[in-house]
Amino acid sequence: MQITPLNPEDPPSLGDFELLGRIGQGGMGQVFLGESLGGEPAAVKVIKPSIVDSESRGRFAQEIEVLKTIWGPRIAAFLGADAEAEQPWLATEYVDGPDLARHVKTHGPLPSVLTAALGAVLAEALSAVHTQGLLHRDLKPANILLGPNGPKIIDFGLAAFTESHVSLTAPHQVVGTPICMAPEQAAGVKPLTSAVDVYALGALLLFAATGHYPHEAVTPYMVFHLVTDPDTAPDLSDAPGELLPLLTGMLAHGAKDRPxxxxxxxxxxxxxxxxxxxxxxxxxxLTAHTAGQRHQVAPADAPGLPLPAPASDTDTKTAPATQDVPAPPLPDSPAPSPTVVETVPDLTDPPVQDSPDATPPTTGGPSCEPRREQPAPDRPPTMSRRPRQGTHTPRHSVQARRTAERLRAAYAASAPF
Known part of the structure; x- marks a missing residue:
C-alpha cells in the first residue's frame, strides 16, 4: 500500500514523532507514518478533530491503558501516546509488510503447511495476550501484518480486559467484524471468553487457506444471522483435508466445543x-514465502513525492551487469500471480506499504521515469524524511542496487529453509 504525502493541514510532528506521510484512515481518525527521534518508524493514529470531546478522550485514554499492558514478539509494540494533547495521538510499531487480507487477495491462498505455521504463530501470540487478562475481540486478516520478520497482530483498539474487570463498550453493544465474529459475540453474550479469539483465528485461517470466510452474505446483518444460527454450518469448502479437523473444531458454534x-x-x-x-x-x-511474493507487486508511484535525479553515465557503466535469477516456487505453493498495481487505499483498517518500485522501462518516452531511490533497511520503502536545509543525501548506483536485490533473491531461493 502506497504512502501518500502529508496534507497542508496535517501536523509536522506529534510528541517526539516526526510525521512523514499518510498510511491510512481508521474509524476514529487518520493514521500517519512517523519516525521517533532515534529513527524508529511508527504508525501514529490521531483522533479526528470532529470527534474530539470528553467522551472520545476518555475512550482513547482507556484504549492507551489497555495497550500498555499488551506485549509479545508477535504483537505490534506500543511506542507512545498522549490522550490530553490538542490532537490526541497514539504511536505503535510500524510493520513493513502487507496485511493477510491484501496478500491473499493479490497472490491467492497459502499452502496448507504455511497456513498451519501461521496458525501456530498467532495462537501462541494470542495465548500470551490471554494470560494478561485480555481478549483481542476483532481478529481478522486485515489485522495481521506479514512483516519481514514474520506475522504480527495489530489493532488492539477493540481489546478489553475480560468483562469481569472492565468493558470498553456499553451493555448489549456488539463490537467486532461480523465475518470473523464468534456466535456468542455476535449475539451480545457477556462475559466473553478466550473462545471468541479461537473462533476468529479459525475464520482467519480458513480465509488464508481458501480465500473465503465461514459465513458470507450481501450485508453485515445477513452475516450476523448466519453466524448466530446454530443450524447454519460454516462453509468449509475448498479447505485442505489435513486442516479440516482443526478448522471444524475452531469454528464450532458452541464456545465450549472449541479447542x-x-x-x-x-x-x-x-x-x-x-x-x-x-x-x-x-x-x-512462511516468512520467506510472503516476503518473496510481496516483491512481485509493483505499487504505483506516490503522487507528489520528488523522484531522485537520474543516475549518471558513469554510475551505469561501472555497475556490474547482472541477469535475473528466477526463484523456484515453494513446495505446495500456488503459481506466482501476475504483477498487480494497487492505488486505492483501504480506509477501514490501517494499511501498510508494499514492495519497492519495479524496474522502470528501458525505452524512451513520457512513461520512462527514473527509478525511485531505495531507502535504508530501517526506513519505510516509499516515503523519505522531508528534506532539511543544508543536508546532503548521498546517491548510489541504480544498477548496483538492482544487483544487490537480485543477489539477495538468489540467496533466499537457494536457502535450505
Missing part, C-alpha cells in the same frame, strides 16, 4: 510434522 489455543498450536504442529517439516522450518518458509 484451547494450546491445542490449536499442537494441531498445527501435527499438520506441519505430517508433511516432514519442523515448526521452526515452517515458520521460516
Amino acid at each position: 484451547s489455543l494450546t491445542e490449536v498450536v499442537q494441531q498445527c504442529r501435527s499438520v506441519i510434522e505430517g508433511n516432514g517439516m519442523k515448526i521452526a522450518q515452517a515458520r521460516r518458509r
Whole structure:
C-alpha cells in the first residue's frame, strides 16, 4: 500500500514523532507514518478533530491503558501516546509488510503447511495476550501484518480486559467484524471468553487457506444471522483435508466445543510434522514465502513525492551487469500471480506499504521515469524524511542496487529453509 504525502493541514510532528506521510484512515481518525527521534518508524493514529470531546478522550485514554499492558514478539509494540494533547495521538510499531487480507487477495491462498505455521504463530501470540487478562475481540486478516520478520497482530483498539474487570463498550453493544465474529459475540453474550479469539483465528485461517470466510452474505446483518444460527454450518469448502479437523473444531458454534489455543498450536504442529517439516522450518518458509511474493507487486508511484535525479553515465557503466535469477516456487505453493498495481487505499483498517518500485522501462518516452531511490533497511520503502536545509543525501548506483536485490533473491531461493 502506497504512502501518500502529508496534507497542508496535517501536523509536522506529534510528541517526539516526526510525521512523514499518510498510511491510512481508521474509524476514529487518520493514521500517519512517523519516525521517533532515534529513527524508529511508527504508525501514529490521531483522533479526528470532529470527534474530539470528553467522551472520545476518555475512550482513547482507556484504549492507551489497555495497550500498555499488551506485549509479545508477535504483537505490534506500543511506542507512545498522549490522550490530553490538542490532537490526541497514539504511536505503535510500524510493520513493513502487507496485511493477510491484501496478500491473499493479490497472490491467492497459502499452502496448507504455511497456513498451519501461521496458525501456530498467532495462537501462541494470542495465548500470551490471554494470560494478561485480555481478549483481542476483532481478529481478522486485515489485522495481521506479514512483516519481514514474520506475522504480527495489530489493532488492539477493540481489546478489553475480560468483562469481569472492565468493558470498553456499553451493555448489549456488539463490537467486532461480523465475518470473523464468534456466535456468542455476535449475539451480545457477556462475559466473553478466550473462545471468541479461537473462533476468529479459525475464520482467519480458513480465509488464508481458501480465500473465503465461514459465513458470507450481501450485508453485515445477513452475516450476523448466519453466524448466530446454530443450524447454519460454516462453509468449509475448498479447505485442505489435513486442516479440516482443526478448522471444524475452531469454528464450532458452541464456545465450549472449541479447542484451547494450546491445542490449536499442537494441531498445527501435527499438520506441519505430517508433511516432514519442523515448526521452526515452517515458520521460516512462511516468512520467506510472503516476503518473496510481496516483491512481485509493483505499487504505483506516490503522487507528489520528488523522484531522485537520474543516475549518471558513469554510475551505469561501472555497475556490474547482472541477469535475473528466477526463484523456484515453494513446495505446495500456488503459481506466482501476475504483477498487480494497487492505488486505492483501504480506509477501514490501517494499511501498510508494499514492495519497492519495479524496474522502470528501458525505452524512451513520457512513461520512462527514473527509478525511485531505495531507502535504508530501517526506513519505510516509499516515503523519505522531508528534506532539511543544508543536508546532503548521498546517491548510489541504480544498477548496483538492482544487483544487490537480485543477489539477495538468489540467496533466499537457494536457502535450505
